[in-house]
Amino acid sequence: MEDIPTAPDFKALREMALAHVARFATTEHSLRQTLERRLRRWGTRAVHAGLPEEDAEATIRTLRPAVEDVIVAMTELGAVNDAGFARSRALNLTRTGRSRRAVAAHLATKGVDQTTTQEALNESLGERSDETAREAELAAALVLARKRRVGPFCRLDRPQEDPVRVMGIFARNGFSRDVVQAALEMDTEEAEDRIIAFRSRP
Numbered sequence: 001m002e003d004i005p006t007a008p009d010f011k012a013l014r015e016m017a018l019a020h021v022a023r024f025a026t027t028e029h030s031l032r033q034t035l036e037r038r039l040r041r042w043g044t045r046a047v048h049a050g051l052p053e054e055d056a057e058a059t060i061r062t063l064r065p066a067v068e069d070v071i072v073a074m075t076e077l078g079a080v081n082d083a084g085f086a087r088s089r090a091l092n093l094t095r096t097g098r099s100r101r102a103v104a105a106h107l108a109t110k111g112v113d114q115t116t117t118q119e120a121l122n123e124s125l126g127e128r129s130d131e132t133a134r135e136a137e138l139a140a141a142l143v144l145a146r147k148r149r150v151g152p153f154c155r156l157d158r159p160q161e162d163p164v165r166v167m168g169i170f171a172r173n174g175f176s177r178d179v180v181q182a183a184l185e186m187d188t189e190e191a192e193d194r195i196i197a198f199r200s201r202p
């Protein structure tokens with residue numbers, strides 16, 4: 001029989017958390033999931049080594065408060081900051097061709113709450129109704145157009161894409177019809193200039 005591995009205590013969980021945040025930008029939710037997976041892996045190894053499954057489950061339950069304490073500690077250190085994560089991710093994803101709606105959906109999967117998401121989008125991309133936000137959305141649509149080689153970036157040596165199919169690409173990525181039409185009708189030089197201007201924003 002194998003030796004039953006020692007259950008991770010606060011110190012061990014904190015070391016795991018520090019190693020994780022050193023490698024990845026993360027949210028409280030994502031860090032919690034990471035530490036929970038570590039507990040589950042310990043439980044699997046412990047049961048394999050001979051610890052009764054109910055004892056492993058009981059130990060994991062007693063360790064969950066330590067996970068929450070670690071998350072608080074990481075937040076106080078500034079290593080985990082949902083608002084900062086959301087602002088940075090919102091801008092980066094938009095620069096890669098994601099719509100505001102797609103960015104919000106992505107942040108939701110990372111466990112960022114709706115209020116923090118909205119504040120991050122407003123701060124990074126502008127409030128939904130203002131010109132800054134429209135420019136950001138248009139630039140993101142243009143980045144996607146360039147990736148898919150449609151609109152201003154279509155190849156002249158190839159047949160034009162079916163307009164319905166092209167609209168579908170943008171709709172699935174969360175762009176509104178008016179933004180898509182503006183992006184597709186733009187000439188190549190202006191489209192490139194807008195992308196460069198947006199990506200140059202601080």
